[in-house]
Amino acid sequence: TTRAFHDYPRFSKALAVSGGGLLTYYGTKLFLCSDSSLKDDRKRVIVLGTGWAGTSFLKNLDSTQYDVQVISPRNYFAFTPLLPSVTVGTVEARSIVEPIRNIIKKKAGNVGFLEAECYKIDAKNKKVHCRSSQKAGSEGKEEFIVDYDYLVVAMGARANTFNTPGVEEHTHFLKEIEDAQNIRRNVIDCFEKANLPNLSDEERKNNLHFVVVGGGPTGVEFAAELHDFIDEDLSKLYPTVKDYVKITLLEAADHILNMFDKRITTFAEEKFQRDGIDVKLGSMVVNVSDKTISTKERSTGEVHHVPYGMVVWSTGIGTRPVITNFMKEIGQANRRVLATDEWLRVDGCDNIYALGDCATINQRKVMDDIAAIFKKADKDNSGTITVAKLQEVIEDICERYPQVKLYMKNKHMKNIVALLEDSKGDDNKESKELDIERLKTALSAVDSQMKNLPATAQVAAQQGQYLAKCFNRMKECDQNPEGPLRIRDEGRHRFRPFRYRHLGQFAPLGGEQTAAQLPGDWVSIGHSSQWLWYSVYASKQVSWRNRLLVISDWGRRFVHGRDSSRL
Ligand code: FAD
Incomplete structure (x- = not known):
């Protein structure tokens, strides 16, 4: 036990300061590394993964505001776009990796690293279960549990074999x-x-x-x-x-x-x-x-x-088993990839964010919201909407979802724009009735354009940077929310949603x-x-x-x- 805590000096220090925390054995070796009495005011952020998304988050985070713990089975960042060059020695492996501790060393505040893999996310109790890849003594692998206030899941993906035998x-x-x-x-x-x-x-x-x-x-x-x-x-x-x-x-x-x-x-x-x-x-x-x-x-x-x-x-790429199990627990079993909203928050979980290859933004939800706006506008259930009302609806949608505004210029919005254009020259255009189903079909074409962000380093790095900026301005934006209007609740979202720049x-x-x-x-x-x-x-x-x-x-x-x- 003593040896294990020496491996995690920040925890042992916290134990000493608090006069003893909660320490539990499960089976052979399982440590509960922290409980709430051990923390200072700063919220604990656990980052799972040291790839593009996790490292970009870490590099951009103002670590003086949080107690940060990075957990990954790999104690380095790898520049994957040059991996094919490593396969033949055009560049050497060590040239494209950066030890994560070199990055942590440059961060102010409390940032730690544990070389371990997370094998279970317990969203209900805000804990992650981890297994060290290092052998502790002769008894095998070390397992431990870490509490979090915010969890950033950036575990990437695994190769997809499509279950092809061999x-x-x-x-x-x-x-x-x-x-x-x-x-x-x-x-x-x-x-x-x-x-x-x-x-x-x-x-x-x-x-x-x-x-x-x-x-x-x-x-x-x-x-x-x-x-x-x-x-x-x-x-x-x-x-x-x-x-x-x-x-x-x-x-x-x-x-x-x-x-x-x-x-x-x-x-x-x-x-x-x-x-x-x-x-x-x-x-x-x-x-x-x-x-x-x-x-x-x-x-x-x-x-x-x-x-x-x-x-x-x-x-x-395919989904990692730990993510598949997590998805089952949070009611996302019918999905292929972990779904988040546009603020990168995992659907249905408080304080869990997912970015990079292990997650995807659930644009279907955005489209459901848009459909709800249409439904509200069609008060008499006629299945049609006037041009005047449509203009109002579109303004409302653009206010809540700035990305839709972007797609107004896109060729897939042609149908909607054409409907508006059609009504030009019509004396009574304000009251002309438009078919809602046709509008929805046009919007679903926009949906298919919006939902598929590619699984690339570019997306992962931009998401990491975006999320870190949100974390850095959490208090400020709590007081002065800067996001679009919420659909279901009152007021505005705290932050602007994530936007990918290709x-x-x-x-x-x-x-x-x-x-x-x-x-x-x-x-x-x-x-x-x-x-x-x-x-x-x-x-x-x-x-x-x-x-x-x-x-x-x-x-x-x-x-x-x-x-x-x-x-
Ligand atoms: P990763 O970078 O894969 O990082 C995942 C991290 O999670 C790793 O540190 C891993 O050790 C850790 N992890 C895994 N399991 C666990 C666990 N259980 N618990 C905790 N941590 C865990 N993209 C481009 O944009 N341009 C390119 O040119 C390009 N070339 C590529 C070439 C190759 C050969 C490959 C493989 C990918 C390439 N990509 C490229 C894609 C890009 O690498 C990925 O999209 C990117 O790595 C995704 O970042 P990520 O942080 O989500 O995942």
């Missing part, structure tokens, strides 16, 4: 630093193995068949990095086996990079074809064994079994060429975008140490090539 066991994910390091080792393994004597040509070919599943930005970037690594470095080091190498990119949809502009998709597909990367579209993986990967062709229904040397699985996205395609899609659908592809990519990613590093390391890795790669040692 994926967990036989493929590599590309999500964490360790994944990238394992892939790097495995690529070299495949080459060393193929180079051994006594292998048939067929065996060499199979060993050097690299399969990438998923034609999204991550899969495409990995395939491009791997191609460059083999083309620029490994083919010189393994000249006898280089002709056996094959890279296959499998995509279930009709095109790769289908969230990008058509010009980028076409350019990428043509470039990969020139590079000899075999892009198989409409090809769904149905099984992976230790030696073969089975795919089903969408057009013909044929199933192929293809031998491979290594498979990298990159088909999107800054554009990149898709590196190898050979010093990158595709960039910037706001306003401005597209740039080629070498100049590659330099833009270098500058943006260098500038976005979280510390000067990372920036210098990443830039020097790029320089080293230009001069000496990538390191092919199997470490």
Whole structure:
């Protein structure tokens, strides 16, 4: 017991000061780390996760106002956009990680870190149950419970296998630093193995068949990095086996990079074809064994079994079990992702916020509210509304939901605007009746545009920053609320809702060429975008140490090539 509390000095200090707090044993080792008598006036904020969302929240939070405890199984922040570069040694793993304690060190006030994973969120009692990844003595893992006043859930997501048999066991994910390091080792393994004597040509070919599943930005970037690594470095080091190498990119949809502009998709597909990367579209993986990967062709229904040397699985993200269990407890079992409102508060929970990949803003609720406004306006239940009333309703909606105002300009609002336009020139336009169902259909098109924020670092970082700013101004905004009018309660919301600002996205395609899609659908592809990519990613590093390391890795790669040692 004593030893465990030494591991958490802030708690032991609090115990000493208060003359003894509540300490409980559950089973072997489970500590209740705090109770209300141990706290000073400051509210305790628990941050779960040290990824993009959690770190951005932490960096922007005025930590003098709160008692902050960060909990994560990973004691560092990782710059994920450069993970594909780590898989082949274009940059080194340590260059893109920043110890979380370096970030905490720069914060004033009371900020602590516990290296542990949260396995249960108890919203009713405002506690999180955690398990340390460190072994405590010989008795296994340490478990403990931490109280919170505010909980910030930023646990990210896990790789989604779509329950495809064999994926967990036989493929590599590309999500964490360790994944990238394992892939790097495995690529070299495949080459060393193929180079051994006594292998048939067929065996060499199979060993050097690299399969990438998923034609999204991550899969495409990995395939491009791997191609460059083999083309620029490994083919010189393994000249006898280089002709056996094959890279296959499998995509279930009709095109790769289908969230990008058509010009980028076409350019990428043509470039990969020139590079000899075999892009198989409409090809769904149905099984992976230790030696073969089975795919089903969408057009013909044929199933192929293809031998491979290594498979990298990159088909999107799924919900972590701890979040799934939490969702069941709070009545969100029917949803796929944890739902929050536009202030990032988890639906149905007081003082719990969720951001980044583990949550999504429930725009359905916004649309329900809008429908309620229409219903109120249609007093006689006629299913129609006058133009004059519609204008009033729209003003009301825009006042409460500023984002709708934004979408008034959007093409999906054309129907509504057209209805208003239609009535122009009509002498009696103020009293012209409009069909509410048609208006609702137009609004549901807006809904589908609004609800899908992409699961990206950009969104996560902006949400972290937004939430920290809200926390910093909690007292001020309690007195002078600055948000829009509430629909169900009186008065205004405390804060303005979260608004995402899209800054554009990149898709590196190898050979010093990158595709960039910037706001306003401005597209740039080629070498100049590659330099833009270098500058943006260098500038976005979280510390000067990372920036210098990443830039020097790029320089080293230009001069000496990538390191092919199997470490
Ligand atoms: P994460 O960054 O994944 O962080 C989650 C944190 O929670 C981690 O610290 C984790 O250790 C911790 N955690 C996990 N389980 C628990 C638990 N039980 N208890 C406590 N803590 C826990 N986005 C872009 O915008 N641009 C890109 O170019 C880009 N490239 C990418 C390339 C790759 C290879 C990958 C994998 C992702 C890329 N993304 C990119 C997406 C981006 O990384 C994610 O959207 C972003 O990381 C989400 O941030 P997050 O904080 O929600 O989750």
